[in-house]
Amino acid sequence: MCIFCDIIDGKIPSKKIYEDENVLAILDISQVTKGHTLVMPKKHCRNIIEADAETVSQCTEAVRRLTKQIVENTGAAGANVLNNCGETAGQTVDHLHFHIIPRYTENDSITIAFNPSEEQDLDAVLALVRG
Numbered sequence: 001m002c003i004f005c006d007i008i009d010g011k012i013p014s015k016k017i018y019e020d021e022n023v024l025a026i027l028d029i030s031q032v033t034k035g036h037t038l039v040m041p042k043k044h045c046r047n048i049i050e051a052d053a054e055t056v057s058q059c060t061e062a063v064r065r066l067t068k069q070i071v072e073n074t075g076a077a078g079a080n081v082l083n084n085c086g087e088t089a090g091q092t093v094d095h096l097h098f099h100i101i102p103r104y105t106e107n108d109s110i111t112i113a114f115n116p117s118e119e120q121d122l123d124a125v126l127a128l129v130r131g
Ligand code: AMP
Pocket: 003, 012, 014, 026, 027, 028, 029, 030, 038, 083, 084, 090, 091, 092, 093, 094
């Protein structure tokens, strides 16, 4: 059972912002800021790692268009576009989705902090990441 598949199938009501053959965008039920939106593929995939390239492209193109639309129509100053991949990263619904969170001020009710970790050997990190 997947709550977003149930929304896509119309079994659970939602506030639809955009829909096409492949993608659905709805208002997040907990509006972190006014206009907080979720963009998801209609095809169930767990996360961005497991999704196929076409599905991710369809979503990111919708994210691109909707971020522009939402920022323009709400009068926001900008937006955070966010994907949580995996429970440790904060993913609570295991159906791929992207958050669009309009930002009105730097003190909005969202905190994203890039706290530096211990110093890293960048060449070692590069080798690790490149594989
Ligand atoms: P994440 O933590 O990235 O998996 O985000 C899941 C998001 O889904 C949260 O921000 C929830 O508020 C949102 N959510 C959960 N259930 C619903 C629902 N029925 N309708 C709209 N948004 C939902």
